Amino acid sequence: MKKALGAAAVAAAAALALSACAGGGSQNASANSDASGTISYWLWDANQLPAYQQCADDFHKANPNITVNVTQTGWDDYWTNITNGFVGGNGPDVFTDHLSKYGDFVKNNQLLSLDDAVKADNVNLGQYNKGLADLWVGQDGKRYGLPKDWDTISLFYNKDLISKAGLTADQVGSLSWNPTDGGTFEKAIAHLTVDTSGKRGDEAGFDKNNVAVYGVGLAGSGASEGQTEWSWLTGTTGWTHTDKNPWGTHFNFDDKKVQDTITWFHSMIDKGYMPKLETTVGASMPDAFGAGKAAINANGSWMIGQYFGYKGINVGIAPTPTGPDGKRASMYNGLADSINAATKNPAAATKWVEYLGSPACQDVVAAKAVVFPAISEAADKASAAFKAKGIDVTPFTQQVKDNTTFLFPITENAAKVDGIMKPAMDAVFSGKSPASSLTDANSQVNALFQ
CATH class of the missing domain: 3.40.190.10 (Periplasmic binding protein-like II)
Structure with a gap:
């Protein structure tokens, strides 16, 4: 499932990211900035594609100056494409990130930090299930993703x-x-x-x-x-x-x-x-x-x-x-959405990431009864949506309630x-x-x- 970057690729990707982000995070933009244009968003789960396409459509209606193009590919091809995109400069503006991957992305300066945007736009980190937001703070103390869902x-x-x-x-x-x-x-x-x-x-x-x-x-x-x-x-x-x-x-x-x-x-x-x-x-x-x-x-x-x-x-x-x-x-495990440090439109990308991490999108995901969104209230709505389909998901949610979970390494x-x-x-x-x-x-x- 996991593919290592070759030494040359790592060096090239690091150089690209460094030139793009000018020191790792200086392009950090508030969603309140004048955001417009077309941005790309990648994810790997085909089951979640309908929910996130709806989120993209709803986002465009609320922000007519921004269009989000959603692309879904399977797990193995997804990470190969991400890696190649970082190296070649044609990666997505925003992508679904994984805890097993982002440490190396941060190390290679390939992600845009979100700290300034979270502060400027008053993003409520307390709305997410306990501990999820903390997972996306790197060793440098900077935030590189907003939680989207969790699993057990x-x-x-x-x-x-x-x-x-x-x-x-x-x-x-x-x-x-x-x-x-x-x-x-x-x-x-x-x-x-x-x-x-x-x-x-x-x-x-x-x-x-x-x-x-x-x-x-x-x-x-x-x-x-x-x-x-x-x-x-x-x-x-x-x-x-x-x-x-x-x-x-x-x-x-x-x-x-x-x-x-x-x-x-x-x-x-x-x-x-x-x-x-x-x-x-x-x-x-x-x-x-x-x-x-x-x-x-x-x-x-x-x-x-x-x-x-x-x-x-x-x-x-x-x-x-x-x-x-x-x-x-x-x-x-908890996924998040991250921003490519090489994005040419950090303002629009940031606005989209904040929308993905908001009740407006996560309630849509919850209603589809596919995964448990990161926002606590949305996760409860997902459980209710599963129940409406005749599926009792208590064995999954009880692990969290009983605190019998441990973090993905x-x-x-x-x-x-x-x-x-x-x-x-x-x-x-x-x-x-x-x-x-x-x-x-x-x-x-x-x-x-x-």
Whole structure:
């Protein structure tokens, strides 16, 4: 998912950004400035495109002198295009930014700071869910984004497969886990796994090499974050990705807690309860779920619409299992909109970013019932919109209310960290290396910060 910039590209991008922003932030413009012209806005989520196109149309009606051209591309192509745009000088004026990316953008002087605009235009940072606005303040103390939404992790499950296995929604919603024997979570996964002869994973004669329905799906190895893959398990052990967050400079993949967790999780593959890593390449975990080939998928709240869009699949949502510490855990991620330091129209770009971060736009997003907007009241409206569709999103929102979340790891060198950790994790999940091999990878990662 993450691609590192080559040394020449980094140098070129840094030089371009430095010349464009004249020292990082001097072009910061108030939305009250005389703003006009056409600006470009990029995002990667096709499910959110209709909402943001409406926001762009509404914004133009309120500001006839400004036109916003919205472009959507898939995740991988999106970041390649952003990187190339920074280097070539043809990137977007405004774009949806990610916590795993912006640290390196700031380091390379590629983002416009928003501090002067926030102050001059009296932007209410207190309207956002607790902590979201703080995530977008860089190590230099400057703000580089206004929050747009947030997400957590829960379990999507096939109600019909659960019922056929003799399990209830209450049982799925109260599972527990530990790295020693897997707890009731492993028992449920085993029982929900069915081979091509109809034998369940906990029955004699189960054939792990010929599985028709897996108890739990797998999207990949999780690289350095494991957001939807395993972080909701490691988060219950007391383990943390880095020494501090945000802006940690020391990773902890040499810790026994994470290695024991990954060892257990990989054992689900060995036992035949979860797909082999090689089968996930080029495949879609949600689509496998939609085809009835998996009973449970751990995934993010941004995927609600997709899971409930599969015909013939009766979907439920359950909270992640409690762990050794007796609590649940979920990574808490929050996106924001940032301004390209090379924009030729900082005034209009700033006005658009402030609109994206306002109730006027976030209420529109909420009504579409796709994601949870960053503004607290808008997030509540989104929950109500989901409920109107017959979807109970409590497992996602409860993590925030119960304070059982932890931040997506925010560091510099994120692309390089992933460049080391992805092959290391792939080796473990493919059975080529034990989880203890993560210690060596961890040393390589920490050397990036020395």
